Amino acid sequence: MLKRFILIRGIEGLMVLFFAAIPLMVDNSFMLGLLTLLAIYAILLIGLDVTVGYLGQVNLAQAAFLGLGAYTAGLLVNNFEFGMVSALAAATLVGLVMGGLLAFPALRLEGPQFALATLSFSALSATILNEWESLTQGALGLQIVRPPLFGMALDSKGFYWFCLLLLGLVWMAMKNLLFSQWGRAFEALRDSPIATDAMGIGTYRHKVAGFALGSALGGLAGGLYAFNFEYLQPHVFVYELMVILLLGVVLGGRKNLWGAFVGAILIVLLPNLLSNRMLFQIFSAIGFLLALGAGGLALYQKRTRPFQGIAPMIAMGLLVVGSFTVQNTEDWRKAIFALMLFSVVVGLPEGLMGFAARFLSKLFSIDPLPFASPSDLDQVLVKQEVDGSPLLQLQELKCYFGGVKAVDGVSLTVASGTIHGLIGPNGSGKSTLVNVVSGLYSPTGGSILFHGKPLVQGNLFDVARQGISRTFQNLQLFTELSALDNVMVAMKGWYRSPLPLVLMGLTGKNEKQAEADALALLEMVGLANQARTPSKDLPYGAQRFLEIARAVARRPTFLILDEPAAGLAHPDVTALLGIIRRINKQGITIILIEHHMDVVAGLCDTVTVLDGGKIIAEGKPDEVKRNPLVIEAYLGKGSESASPVTVCLATPSPVPA
């Protein structure tokens, strides 16, 4: 505990002291200029890392937010005599609001479209800053005088300490945020947006919030930038700066505050690094040896694809050759950036600090904080009253894809407290049916009643908020998160904390409670001792169980299990039966899609059989098994004499039926 505190907080404290003390030890205005810029860029990159690292999107607009923030602060000081703090607050606010405005349309997009939208935004804001001459002076540039801080004029040393202080505050706030439910939600939506919605966490709102937050930091950094240089021109905040910022984040290490800091150091120092030939040769040689060592080792142990090992070696080799042969290294600046970025992205995807963190964690092993003791399961899943009344009613539900009638007029009632089986051959419409109910697809026709009232349609998130939770036929775990975090993130709706408290780190009690509850659920599915394992490293069966635990963490009244037994070994199937019964015992109504007839027979109170999008039979499992229509649907015509359906009839199809 103490060791942990010393190693983590202690290093942070020491670094702050060290950086704060430099101007006292060395009197050098150039150094001070670099350090100030370092602090400003660190804030900017921490903001950029929210989108690039945590949300996993290529964001090309951060330079624009830097510019918008800078101009806001500058103009307010020039025209309305704002003080330092109020101008910076305004710059941050502009970043937040503009970020939010851009995020609303842009974040409905994925990958390349998002990158393009942000790229256009940058170009557009540069155009506006340049063209709106009456306000911004356009290309002539805006001269600004650094305003006083609470009536106190800041010299360059004072301003540096002020920037450092802000960096410290941003650092702590971001740390608190990223290690809270918010941070987990950011990572969850990157891994599986669909599951994030289905767990009622809300993909879209978190994306918008994350992006706006990152942009706000961009705005803040912009304000500081304006007061540092005291002169602004629109053409500064364009694509080239953006590429350099991406270089900083990626090279330093994504999803890592230290990574952003190291990235900022790199950005600030690179021009000096390049102008000093000797230093550059040493650095490129170190890089080459690193690529050779790390790549070679990984190749030898067959941990990586040949390309991933060899390409960085070639790139760094080129850099070494270049460092000795090229006349003027500064001319090749962009190519050098490119080679370094290429090597890191291919060979060291977690960046320098990610790599260093792995290395350091071996060197100084820090014991993780002990877990809270698991809560009582009966308190986590409070027993819900059931009365056998209709909970979910489908009336003439239809869902067509073009000419394909995947669900064609299904009427069905699920009584509260029951386990309702849904079976049928491949392509019979089972998965489509539950996808419509859970809001993934919009129905073509018909209605859905839940608790006797119409259920929202075509929106996973809204449906989830009504108390309907689900698992997926093809697993949709948050692969990068640990088993425990997978469950905890689904409790977000349950343990809500106001954002200001989260930023100040005052939500520890809630966190502990959520952790204890999540452990209880992991215990229920038999994964308590693998709570820290990243979910992608769990065995297949365990992943299925984890999805169930996660779905239950929502504390739903209604649970959809989409082929939970698919691909499970026999002992796991037995365990699964126990888990489903245990969940049902707490009063949670379950709809179960399954191919394993013995699972269905052993669990379900009622079974509905679908074929070709229509119901062909319904009743107790035993009756359904003997129904000739069902046998025909599964085995084809002319097999009347065949025995009741008892075997696993088909492998699950990879596409929704």
Added chain:
Amino acid sequence: MRKGLLSGLLVGLLATQAYAANSIKLAITGPFSGGSAPMGASMRDGAKLAIAEINAAGGVKVGGTMMKFDIIERDDEAKNERGALIAQELASMSGLAGVIGTVNTGVCMAGDKHLQQKGITKIITPAAGSDSMTQWIKAKVKDLSIFRFAAHDGIQAAMVVEEAINRKYTKVAMLYDATNYGVSGRDDMLEQIKKQGNKLQVVVSEKFNIGDKDMTAQLLRAKNGGAQAVLIWGIGPELAAVANGMAKIGLKVPLIGGWTLSMSNFIDNAGKNGNGTLMPQTFIEEPISPKAKSFIAAYHKAYKVQRIASPVSAAQGYDAVYIFAAAVKQAQTTDTKKIKLALENLQEPVHGVIATWKKPFSAWNPADVTSHEAFRREQAVMGMVKDGKVVFGNDADRKRLIKNATSVAGKK
């Protein structure tokens, strides 16, 4: 710790580089890469040529010893941020005698204040818009260590407007690029039109962006407005796009503009469409005097070129170094503050390639930028593009310069 290592490096990087003790440390800064590189690099090469000549002759005699020049080269990449950092670096260097350079106004605006704070002498050359000097008037500084050695935009704009009036035009179109340089050039030209009696009517005033290749819209408006000449202020290849666009839409009027029209990227890309284009020049790559002849030959030889990318920049860089050296000699020290005083009151004339400079600067007058400006109207001539070269636009100028060169006495 990796971070510790890096911060250690941070300190290491800043350790003053070792230079000979008995030397004059002169920093040359400017954009040596990027779009403004032809100007920055030509200036640097011209300056280095002068330094090589001085060093080859043993250096400058200071306090009984011959001191050679040591060059500190810094590429500001035409970026304000780099400019500010470089200025901070130079300001914290010990024993720096002075700074020569800068092309981009923004770089001056962001950086020069750090030099001024420490009183470090800087000669701005080959360019930079009016703001680079007028900012000091606005800031009401009493004592200034920044000088400018360039035909400032005011002179150039005056010449451009004068040329249009002399040619009896009444309607002109004004085109300028969307940079500080272009926009302040537009303002200077408008002011000059007013000053010279409002004889020109500006029928259109249009902007173009860096990288624009299609100027049809702007030029069509000029054509429809009945412009008799296009007055243009910009840098680089867009100027050529304007010349080519004029040929395309059949706008057969002369192009008159800032000195950047003499740069190779205009002349080459405009080809025959560039013929007849007029621009003020401080130096024409024509061996009209022995001094000019030897300079041109030495430059071609040293840098293995047939033509100087920006002759004006090269010549200004060359002359600036000689003026600086004269100030060092007069001050008898490498103390930058004393060099500044010497510059403000140079006793001996300096025989440069552009002119013979006699008292180019005077003590700073907070009401008049020209006290720190070397160039006057006489040092500039009208140049004209003719078949891929810049020649004298008016033969009278040529004769005047030849006469000046032979009589050796430069006028102030």
Added chain:
Amino acid sequence: MDQAVIIQMVVSGALMGLVYALVAYGFQLTFATSKSINFGQGELVMVSAFFSLTLTDLGLPYYLMIPGGLLFGVIAGLFVERAGVRLALEQKSEGWILMTIIIGLFGFSAAENIWGRDDRPFPTPIPSEPIQLFGISITWLEVSVAVGVFMIMAIIELFKRKTLLGKAFEAVSADRDAAELMGISATRTIMLSYGLSGLVAALAGILISPITTVGPTMASVLVLKAFSVAVVAGLESGFGVVLVGLFLGSLESLTSYYVGSGWREAPGLVLLILSLAIRPTGIFGKAVIRKV
């Protein structure tokens, strides 16, 4: 303003728009097979143009230089696929966005140093003298751009429909998994698409260079417009990019005439953000069904 001016502006804008469309078409080719595009396409255009210029400088006649330049484009396209895209696609990540930006950056820097930072004229036998057509002036060069754009697009579309290889291309575009089950190598088809995309980029470079001159930054604005065109039209429809390209080109031209030339870039950018917000799959694109 009189009508002749408007027509002149529309025509010259539309001709530029065709070049946007051609570059955008290059995006479509790769997007169809791999759902990825080359963010460094502009640099590919530029480097190919420089290479072609070098061929000309070496004394190769114009019509021999073209195949040389196109071949270079194909090789460069294949390089981008191998070095920047394949790994990310194998990992099913969006790493290719960053990787193609990086490769573009390298190409930019290499061009700056190999061929210089200045813009250079690109010689061509096609006359650049304007001709008068119904009161508007237009140059043979511009006509050659239009002819080139339509020709190459027609050839590639025919290739996709009429040849076996082309049909494999269409199959992978339609359903990659199913095509692989049928024994079509998706990897090779993606390589093919990147090669074709490189070819299209090289042609765009060769066509536009005589008008705009060749320089490291020649395509940086062009590619931004091409992004807009590709996204607004949707990354599926070849016909769509031509229409949107023509529209955007004329719109820009009219904007710079009536609003002010500084705002020239604005309509494309606004159009892009709007279309992304309203119809992310583009006007001519197809809606995607989310699968779980």
